[in-house]
Amino acid sequence: MNNNPTETNKVVTRFAPSPTGFMHIGGVRTALFAYLHARKHNGTFILRIEDTDKSREVEGSIEHIQESLRWLGLEWDYGPDSAETPFGSCIQSKRLDTYLHYAHQLIEKGLAYPDPYTPEEVEVFRNQAAAEKRPFLFRDHRPTTTETWDGTKPLRLKVPEIKRYTWNDVVRGELSAGEEMLDDIILIKSDGYPTYNFAHIIDDHEMGVTHIMRADEFIASTPKFLSIYDALGFKRPEFVTLPPILRDDKTKKLGKRDGAKDILEYKAEGYLREAMVNFLALTGWNPGTEQELFTKEDLIATFDIAKIQRAGALLNEDKLLWMNKQYLNNLSQEDKLVYVTNFLPEETRSLPQFSTDRLTRSITTITERISTGKEIRDVAEAGEYDFLFNSPSYDTSILKWKNDESIQAVLPRLAEAHKILLEADFSSSETIKEALWPLAETLGKGELLWPLRVALSGQERSPDPFTLAYILGPDETLARIKTACDKIKG
């Protein structure tokens, strides 16, 4: 197999974040779509770091980005950690020679020139244009004589042709923009680093990228990119514009400053990667069937860039919770135990009757009542799991069934149940149920089950008595029933 994406015609996609902090859900969705498309076509997925603005760089971002993608299982074929690639580093700041190479090529072709003005002078032009209510275009101030570029001034593109550009977008169809969008944009900044506009085009070319997935904020600048493709003589890749993910109030696109969460926070709250991936895939994409739950393999098989949405979407957080619950409850017992244990606070684990055995028997009861691990922590901190690992204290009056005249009526029923349970098989909640059921039918279901349940849990709302008895085991079950009886006797 030839692994060099530049030498084959197979699909190559990339995710190209700048290391300016954490990854939010929008960025992750872009990465996911690029990943799915590459995997679907047995192609290559590249993680490229766009660190050409040193002033905005946040230390640790590259590691953080990688950690985020790894959590979600979006493994890359080439990335900042690759020792060797067919095209050099995946970190732009280590590719400066490449950008310079193409910059000089453009200068030789007469398609790039040094900007003779200071930033302040350009600002004056800009203000003039604003005052006259016309758009500012640098090319209106293009110098007539060009000096040699010594690298200390910005290098600008000399737009090869002023024209209306039309291009095809896989998602949006035919797009176009007028010549007012074209200008002599900066290719290399005065600090020697290339601009995004220049660097990403060269990298995509060198890396053989066939499909560019990115959010719709780049539509407006696409004509500028196209003029650079033309100037360099590069073939255009396929443009795949992803719909924006909007903030809850729908007033603005989701961004880091708008309360967008670090994707790893979702991990910390107990969202499972499978749920997150499934959910994000369905935000802005849909296979056109009624299937809702997809494994990563399902997604790779089904994903189709032709079915990406055009319109922006809000995050349906309720559905994410629901989805997480689905995946959580499909976990094996062992995995559930690990999951629950991770979120159970120390106070709960140090309760007098706490044991791994009892926790293991409680697992289903706990997980079917929550959607995320964070809820386990919250519920535990509120003391609502205490009855599982500690004899409950409660007001005796709640033992009384609603049809009973007095609490004394409960006493003989609990005594009967106690007698039966002395001999009962505690190997599952089902066997306990079988033992007690005839009595429940004789006495009345609520008449027996309500007080029994309260005796075991000390709560008006709790799992059913069979489940509770199974969790607590015979000794503790019998002890709690006896305690209840004693309380009634006073």
Next chain:
RNA sequence: GGCUCUAUCGUCUAACGGUUAGGACGCCAGGUUUUCAUCCUGGUAAUCGGGGUUCGAUUCCCCGUAGAGUCACCA
């Protein structure tokens, strides 16, 4: 403001120009062995407005309206 893009239930979305406009989440109701949770069943709810084109528009075109994006030595 100029340019560009977008528009189906509250939300995510489905529907070769012909469907009782479908599904999921949420919500409501009922049911499954007492309460809670789970689960099951049912219900609620949408084509932004106005013009065209067409025998027939959610679908195609135009004009509004609303929202988003963009106009940097940021990406």
